[in-house]
Amino acid sequence: MSNFQKQREQQFEEDLEKFIIYFTGFGPSQKNFEIAHKYASSNLKYHTFLDPDAHQIEAKFQDILIKLQVMSRPDTADYLNTLFQELKKRKLKQDYNDMPHRILGLLLLLSSNLIEHNLNREPNKNILKRKQQDNMSISSIESLKDWKFETSSEEEDEEENKQEDIQVNQRNETTREVQQKAQQNQTLISSKDQLPNVLWHMSFNTKKSFNEFVSSTDSSLQIRSSQLFLSEYQNKSQEILKKPRIINMITNEKDVVVAVLYSFLGLQSDLLTFSSGQYQLTDFDVRHMSHDSLLSSTQKFLEYATIVCHLKKPLNMIQKPSLLNIEILIQEQFWLGVRSILSEFDQAVTHLLEQCIYDEKLCQQKVDRSITLMYLSQSLQDWFVIIKQINLVAQKISTIEGNNGTFNSPTLTILYNLCIQNSLQPQHNQVYLQKLFLFALEPYIKLLDKYLDYNSTITDSFENLPVFLQSCSVQLKNIGQAFQIFQKVGLPALKQIQFRKNLIMRLCEVSETSPTKSIQTTLQYCTLSGGHKFHEPFTLTKLKKDEILTQEQESYSIKDIKNPNLIKVFQKEIVKLIKKEDQNIQNILLDYLNNHLQFIKLHKYLRCLFFFERVDLMQQFIEQIAESQSLARLRAIQNTIQDLLSRNFNFNNAYELQPQLICQQNSQFLLSHKSVNFKIFLPHPIDLIINENSLILYNKIMQFLLFFKNSKLHLQQSQVNLKKRFKNQQSKFLHFGNQLTHFITNYEYFLFISIIQVQTDLFLDKVNKSLSFQEIINNHNLYLKTISDKMFLNQKSESILEAIYKVIDIVQNYPMLIERVTSLDLIDQITKNIETMRIESEFTKMKDSFNQQISALILLFDHYTQRFTHAPEIIECILKVNFNQFYK
Amino acid sequence: MQTNMNGSNMKSQLRVSSLSEKEEAQETLEIIHEMSQILNCGLDRQQLAILVSMIENGVNPEALALVVNEMKTELNTYKKIHKQ
Numbered sequence: 001m002s003n004f005q006k007q008r009e010q011q012f013e014e015d016l017e018k019f020i021i022y023f024t025g026f027g028p029s030q031k032n033f034e035i036a037h038k039y040a041s042s043n044l045k046y047h048t049f050l051d052p053d054a055h056q057i058e059a060k061f062q063d064i065l066i067k068l069q070v071m072s073r074p075d076t077a078d079y080l081n082t083l084f085q086e087l088k089k090r091k092l093k094q095d096y097n098d099m100p101h102r103i104l105g106l107l108l109l110l111s112s113n114l115i116e117h118n119l120n121r122e123p124n125k126n127i128l129k130r131k132q133q134d135n136m137s138i139s140s141i142e143s144l145k146d147w148k149f150e151t152s153s154e155e156e157d158e159e160e161n162k163q164e165d166i167q168v169n170q171r172n173e174t175t176r177e178v179q180q181k182a183q184q185n186q187t188l189i190s191s192k193d194q195l196p197n198v199l200w201h202m203s204f205n206t207k208k209s210f211n212e213f214v215s216s217t218d219s220s221l222q223i224r225s226s227q228l229f230l231s232e233y234q235n236k237s238q239e240i241l242k243k244p245r246i247i248n249m250i251t252n253e254k255d256v257v258v259a260v261l262y263s264f265l266g267l268q269s270d271l272l273t274f275s276s277g278q279y280q281l282t283d284f285d286v287r288h289m290s291h292d293s294l295l296s297s298t299q300k301f302l303e304y305a306t307i308v309c310h311l312k313k314p315l316n317m318i319q320k321p322s323l324l325n326i327e328i329l330i331q332e333q334f335w336l337g338v339r340s341i342l343s344e345f346d347q348a349v350t351h352l353l354e355q356c357i358y359d360e361k362l363c364q365q366k367v368d369r370s371i372t373l374m375y376l377s378q379s380l381q382d383w384f385v386i387i388k389q390i391n392l393v394a395q396k397i398s399t400i401e402g403n404n405g406t407f408n409s410p411t412l413t414i415l416y417n418l419c420i421q422n423s424l425q426p427q428h429n430q431v432y433l434q435k436l437f438l439f440a441l442e443p444y445i446k447l448l449d450k451y452l453d454y455n456s457t458i459t460d461s462f463e464n465l466p467v468f469l470q471s472c473s474v475q476l477k478n479i480g481q482a483f484q485i486f487q488k489v490g491l492p493a494l495k496q497i498q499f500r501k502n503l504i505m506r507l508c509e510v511s512e513t514s515p516t517k518s519i520q521t522t523l524q525y526c527t528l529s530g531g532h533k534f535h536e537p538f539t540l541t542k543l544k545k546d547e548i549l550t551q552e553q554e555s556y557s558i559k560d561i562k563n564p565n566l567i568k569v570f571q572k573e574i575v576k577l578i579k580k581e582d583q584n585i586q587n588i589l590l591d592y593l594n595n596h597l598q599f600i601k602l603h604k605y606l607r608c609l610f611f612f613e614r615v616d617l618m619q620q621f622i623e624q625i626a627e628s629q630s631l632a633r634l635r636a637i638q639n640t641i642q643d644l645l646s647r648n649f650n651f652n653n654a655y656e657l658q659p660q661l662i663c664q665q666n667s668q669f670l671l672s673h674k675s676v677n678f679k680i681f682l683p684h685p686i687d688l689i690i691n692e693n694s695l696i697l698y699n700k701i702m703q704f705l706l707f708f709k710n711s712k713l714h715l716q717q718s719q720v721n722l723k724k725r726f727k728n729q730q731s732k733f734l735h736f737g738n739q740l741t742h743f744i745t746n747y748e749y750f751l752f753i754s755i756i757q758v759q760t761d762l763f764l765d766k767v768n769k770s771l772s773f774q775e776i777i778n779n780h781n782l783y784l785k786t787i788s789d790k791m792f793l794n795q796k797s798e799s800i801l802e803a804i805y806k807v808i809d810i811v812q813n814y815p816m817l818i819e820r821v822t823s824l825d826l827i828d829q830i831t832k833n834i835e836t837m838r839i840e841s842e843f844t845k846m847k848d849s850f851n852q853q854i855s856a857l858i859l860l861f862d863h864y865t866q867r868f869t870h871a872p873e874i875i876e877c878i879l880k881v882n883f884n885q886f887y888k
Numbered sequence: 889m890q891t892n893m894n895g896s897n898m899k900s901q902l903r904v905s906s907l908s909e910k911e912e913a914q915e916t917l918e919i920i921h922e923m924s925q926i927l928n929c930g931l932d933r934q935q936l937a938i939l940v941s942m943i944e945n946g947v948n949p950e951a952l953a954l955v956v957n958e959m960k961t962e963l964n965t966y967k968k969i970h971k972q
Contacts, residue, residue, distance in 0.1 A: 008945060015942045022935050023959050032966070040955050044942075047951035064927070080926050083919050090916040092944065102949050103920060103940060109953035111927035 016040055054101040060108055067114065688773070689780050697784040700793050705751065711811045712744045718815035725822050733821060736847055740811050743854065747804075755790045759783055800864065803857045810850045817842060930960075 020026060020040060026033040061084065068077035084104060092099040690698075719737045763783035770776050792800040820839055824832050917937055924931050931939070939956070943949055 011945050012942070012947070015938060015945060015947075018938050019942065020959075022938055023956065024963055036959065036962075040959070043955050043958075044947050044951050047948055047954075049948050049950040052949055076926060080923060083923050083926075087916065087919050087923070090912065090919070092916065099944065102943050104923070106939060106943060106949035106953055107920075107924050107927050107929055109950060110924070110929040110931065110956060112930070113928055 012044075016044070052098065052102050052105045054098040057101045057105040057108065061104060064108070064111075064114065689777050694781065694784055697788055701784075701787055701791065704791060704793060708744075708748065708751065708808065711808050712748065714815040715740055715744060715811055718818040721822050722818050733818065733843070736843070736850075737814065737818070740814055740850070743807065744811060751791060755787055759787050759790075797864075800857070800860045803853060803860055807850065807853045807857060810846055810853065813846065817846065 016037065017028065020033055020036045021028075024032070024036055026036060065077040065081055068074070068080070084100070087103070088100045090100075092103075715737070719734070719741065722731070722733055722737060760783070763779055766779040767776055770779060788794055789797070792804065817839060820835065824835060824839075917933060917940070920940060921931075921933050921936055924936055929936075939952060942952060
């Protein structure tokens with residue numbers, strides 16, 4: 001055995017002993033030690049394992065890393081990888097090339113519960129940086145002193161000393177790091193971003209804290225920086241450059257002013273000039289600012305202002321401490337006031353805008369001036385209060401230091417100078433403060449212009465605006481007063497039933513006298529008589545007598561009206577309000593009518609609705625009547641509407657923004673196809689696409705479909721009623737009804753799916769692909785034409801359409817027949833027999849007619865398809881529509 | 889004199905080099921220990937130093953791992969019996 005081998009063997013034995021001692025805890029003298037030694041020795045020397053494969057170990061290691069990453073521990077994975085890479089770089093005994101992999105292999109084999117162990121474990125990332133963290137060193141263990149380093153015993157003491165030195169050095173390094181961190185923190189605290197908050201906090205919370213701040217040594221820099229607040233002429237730029245970065249934020253007063261004005265008013269810097277110690281604006285150039293940005297900019301403005309104010313303070317505090325405190329107080333109040341004013345104004349204008357939008361939706365008409373004005377009056381009152389506050393504050397400013405305009409705060413100086421320089425007379429500084437605010441809020445003013453029909457701009461006639469608004473408020477005040485009087489007097493009267501009846505009668509009578517007059521006289525009665533009961537229907541003459549009487553007696557209502565002429569004014573207004581503008585009064589009246597429909601003749605109710613131009617309610621009412629299927633009622637309503645329409649009442653204003661239904665002609669059903677037309681006013685450029693001609697086509701198509709749908713609905717209802725009547729019995733009526741249903745259903749499919757759906761999809765495709773507006777128009781026209789042709793609504797297909805109408809007429813007549821069938825039980829026997837015979841004969845006629853018409857229709861379709869081969873949907877329709885063929 | 893000087897210089901150089909090697913070795917052990925902690929091997933620094941030394945002396949890691957695991961299990965059993 002060679003020396004090397006002997007050494008190796010010796011080393012192995014030593015290691016093995018240590019291994020057993022440290023792993024088992026058995027001493028060399030123990031029997032278990034021998035057993036363990038034998039076991040370990042034999043297994044380690046005479047094993048059958050192959051040499052470790054570095055690639056396999058590496059692969060397994062990568063798997064471990066992936067596993068850690070999957071278990072959301074990427075940092076651990078990275079750390080482990082870093083450690084291994086570091087291990088590879090280390091100088092290990094190079095008897096084997098893959099020593100790091102061998103060690104890693106061992107660790108991997110000994111690892112267990114990797115994920116659970118690492119879920120709560122945080123990696124120690126400083127391990128690679130630090131040199132010696134543990135107190136324990138390998139050499140401290142007596143038995144391991146000479147492990148690995150092979151140092152002689154003579155050098156052990158020196159090594160220990162050196163270790164102590166190393167530790168001391170490390171401690172020094174750590175202290176240095178701590179000091180550096182502390183310095184960094186200090187610089188952070190005094191950085192640019194912190195400055196405004198620091199100052200704001202310290203100055204506005206308590207004056208004591210500000211004084212402390214001023215007197216502290218750290219603030220010496222800030223105090224010195226106040227010297228920077230000098231005009232350009234004094235050339236302190238060199239000092240500026242020497243100062244630390246935190247102070248360079250505010251290097252130039254002009255920059256401050258420019259920044260402040262830009263943030264507040266949107267004024268450009270090139271409009272601002274500085275000469276002879278004063279700032280001047282060449283022109284107002286306002287940028288659009290939303291109220292959010294305005295609020296935020298005012299906050300910035302205030303912050304800047306405080307910086308300006310307080311950085312200047314220390315100098316002045318030394319000179320005139322008492323005066324400065326007062327000034328600070330005033331400034332604080334002013335700026336806080338500005339803030340609150342702006343927020344109030346913002347709220348008022350927002351409310352105003354909301355109300356205006358609400359009006360637009362509520363009235364469903366053009367924005368009505370009177371209602372807008374009424375809402376505006378409340379908001380404008382707030383606005384005038386705000387303007388008054390501004391004036392008060394402006395007065396305060398002007399009283400500081402004897403109106404000389406020499407403020408310690410440059411921002412206040414700017415404002416004051418602006419007021420003076422840009423106004424013709426010094427007393428108009430208040431106006432100009434207003435102007436500043438109004439300029440900043442120009443978008444709101446423009447909206448007000450729109451609603452007030454005020455066509456001039458601010459620059460043109462700014463001075464007129466407050467006057468105009470003031471005059472508005474006076475005007476509104478009068479109407480408001482009148483309205484309040486009416487509410488006090490008129491409404492209580494209206495609540496009385498007798499009054500309401502008479503009122504309604506007068507309202508509903510569309511007689512020789514004009515509707516406005518009848519309303520007027522009725523209301524005169526309401527107001528002047530003070531709500532007395534009136535049992536008899538009154539006439540104009542009678543009312544006049546009463547009018548005289550009540551005027552002489554000075555009735556209750558007159559007491560509240562100081563100016564007798566005002567009665568006429570407010571009566572006119574009331575008429576307007578009732579007719580168009582005040583929905584509340586309308587609703588009260590209509591509510592009453594609705595609740596007492598049984599006492600009121602239907603036609604009178606309709607007239608009332610018609611008079612109020614409440615076409616929506618008219619429509620509802622007509623639908624209700626139609627649902628009741630009372631032909632008599634429908635006829636009555638038809639006559640009423642005919643009568644109303646023939647009198648050419650002006651409906652124009654009601655239909656500007658929405659399509660409305662206008663009943664124009666008589667027909668069997670009130671909402672029959674020929675009676676209904678859509679009338680729609682579209683904004684440009686959609687009106688180029690949907691023009692008048694296309695509207696005619698739309699109406700044609702719509703009328704036909706409406707007619708068809710109506711028939712289907714009635715048929716379905718009749719079938720339901722019939723099934724109730726003949727529950728389980730076979731009935732020829734039911735069978736015939738099924739036939740009709742079959743036709744209707746399949747024809748409906750033909751119309752809605754085969755034609756309309758298909759054509760609409762094609763049209764939309766073309767629209768998406770179209771390259772020009774003209775193309776869209778052409779495609780739209782083609783779309784409508786195709787639909788109308790396929791539905792046989794063109795002139796060439798009149799015969800087919802007639803045939804279809806004949807069939808659908810049968811479908812419409814069938815429910816009426818069924819109604820008679822179902823009501824047979826209600827009559828006596830004799831009448832029942834007669835009625836049954838009549839029904840039978842009518843039914844057979846109907847059935848024969850239907851069969852004939854269907855076969856005729858199918859023939860016509862066949863003929864059509866032979867002529868026009870590009871109509872596959874009609875072929876399908878023919879197949880489906882023929883009941884007997886379909887179920888053959 | 890010169891040889892003594894040279895010898896002392898050599899010694900000091902050796903000391904320096906041995907010191908640096910020692911530091912490096914301890915760092916390496918620290919790294920290995922950290923890896924073992926992450927991999928949850930359940931070994932302290934002493935045990936780890938022994939195992940690393942054994943591997944450096946040519947012991948097969950797989951065999952060593954087997955022995956370590958067997959020792960641990962047997963020891964646990966031994967401890968359980970003695971507790972009872």
